[in-house]
Amino acid sequence: MSPDARKIVLSGMRPTGPLHLGNLVGALRNWLRLQDVYQCYYTIVGWHALSSEYMNTKVIKDNEFQVAVDWLSIGLDPAKCVIFRQSEVKEHAELHLILSMITPLPWLERVPTFKEMQQEIQDKDLNTYGFLGYPVLQAADIVIYKADFVPVGEDQAAHLELTREIIRRFNRTIGPIFPEPQTLFTDVPRLAGTDGRKMSKSFGNAIYLKDAPEVIRQKILPMVTDTRRMRRTDPGEPNDCPVFTLHRAFVPQAKRDEIAHGCRTAGIGCRECKQVVIDSLIAELGPYRERRAEFEKNPRLIWDILEDGNAKARRAAQATMDEVRAALGF
Numbered sequence: 080m081s082p083d084a085r086k087i088v089l090s091g092m093r094p095t096g097p098l099h100l101g102n103l104v105g106a107l108r109n110w111l112r113l114q115d116v117y118q119c120y121y122t123i124v125g126w127h128a129l130s131s132e133y134m135n136t137k138v139i140k141d142n143e144f145q146v147a148v149d150w151l152s153i154g155l156d157p158a159k160c161v162i163f164r165q166s167e168v169k170e171h172a173e174l175h176l177i178l179s180m181i182t183p184l185p186w187l188e189r190v191p192t193f194k195e196m197q198q199e200i201q202d203k204d205l206n207t208y209g210f211l212g213y214p215v216l217q218a219a220d221i222v223i224y225k226a227d228f229v230p231v232g233e234d235q236a237a238h239l240e241l242t243r244e245i246i247r248r249f250n251r252t253i254g255p256i257f258p259e260p261q262t263l264f265t266d267v268p269r270l271a272g273t274d275g276r277k278m279s280k281s282f283g284n285a286i287y288l289k290d291a292p293e294v295i296r297q298k299i300l301p302m303v304t305d306t307r308r309m310r311r312t313d314p315g316e317p318n319d320c321p322v323f324t325l326h327r328a329f330v331p332q333a334k335r336d337e338i339a340h341g342c343r344t345a346g347i348g349c350r351e352c353k354q355v356v357i358d359s360l361i362a363e364l365g366p367y368r369e370r371r372a373e374f375e376k377n378p379r380l381i382w383d384i385l386e387d388g389n390a391k392a393r394r395a396a397q398a399t400m401d402e403v404r405a406a407l408g409f
Contacts (some may be wrong), residue, residue, distance in 0.1 A: 086227070087105060088117040089119075089229055091121065092146055093128050095143050096280065107370070109230055114155065123163070124220060125140075125166035149371070151370070164385055166284045171223060173224070175219040181249055182212075190273070191237065221259075223399050227260065228263040230258065236256060239262050242260060271321035288364060296361055304322050305342070311345070315342045315343065322353055323339070330359045331359075338352055
């Protein structure tokens with residue numbers, strides 16, 4: 080099958096700095112599989128970062144570099160997928176403007192993330208048009224490549240449904256140009272951070288892909304476990320332990336079952352349990368850290384890969400916008 084005959088997948092990440100384990104299990108592992116099956120566009124969405132970093136824009140470019148290094152180091156292959164910077168394909172902004180003209184305000188006000196993020200990020204003023212309207216830019220990011228699928232977890236399905244609503248309205252009122260992108264459901268396990276809450280940079284509880292082995296140990300050893308285990312002889316329940324979420328993501332099934340049994344019978348202590356996941360993480364991330372060290376020696380290579388991806392994405396986006404302008408009569 081030629082690449083042009085394959086279904087198209089679009090996904091992206093906000094550039095907020097180096098990536099963490101949650102990014103790996105929630106997206107990157109799946110992206111690695113998808114690049115061998117679909118025609119994939121993976122974009123670093125710098126304009127989305129502006130919605131929260133508009134007072135500190137100078138960090139965005141370096142954060143984009145950090146994301147690109149992580150993507151390449153974990154195994155995304157520019158020979159198999161298009162890796163690019165959203166902000167270098169101006170057609171995204173043009174389509175965003177056009178889609179914003181037909182998107183009813185109540186559609187945006189009902190997006191759950193709008194209020195959730197305002198509550199989660201207290202140190203920044205997110206009461207802006209750009210933050211309210213980011214789902215329209217997200218819709219433009221997706222449909223400008225006529226994506227067939229968007230990989231998301233079930234908790235994000237509502238966001239993609241808004242994109243489909245916007246596109247149905249566009250196709251009905253202006254012209255049938257865009258396919259409705261479908262949800263490509265992925266299993267996104269909840270990964271606990273070092274404080275027991277969901278792993279997130281904004282909570283300051285993340286374990287980063289680039290963390291050295293000693294840093295991984297320092298972050299995991301103090302983690303709170305099942306509160307039932309006040310003493311070494313107390314049995315516990317792995318399903319109630321934040322550390323066990325890391326086991327589910329990084330420890331082989333047989334070893335994980337052994338650890339779970341040891342926890343429930345007080346056959347092992349929490350420190351032993353933590354050491355198993357520490358060892359698994361260090362082993363899995365070892366090859367990644369080696370590749371990252373090589374990429375960091377040659378930053379020009381990273382920017383060249385991104386520029387090549389920008390050019391490929393730009394050609395596809397320009398072709399779509401030619402159709403959109405014609406349908407508008409411009």
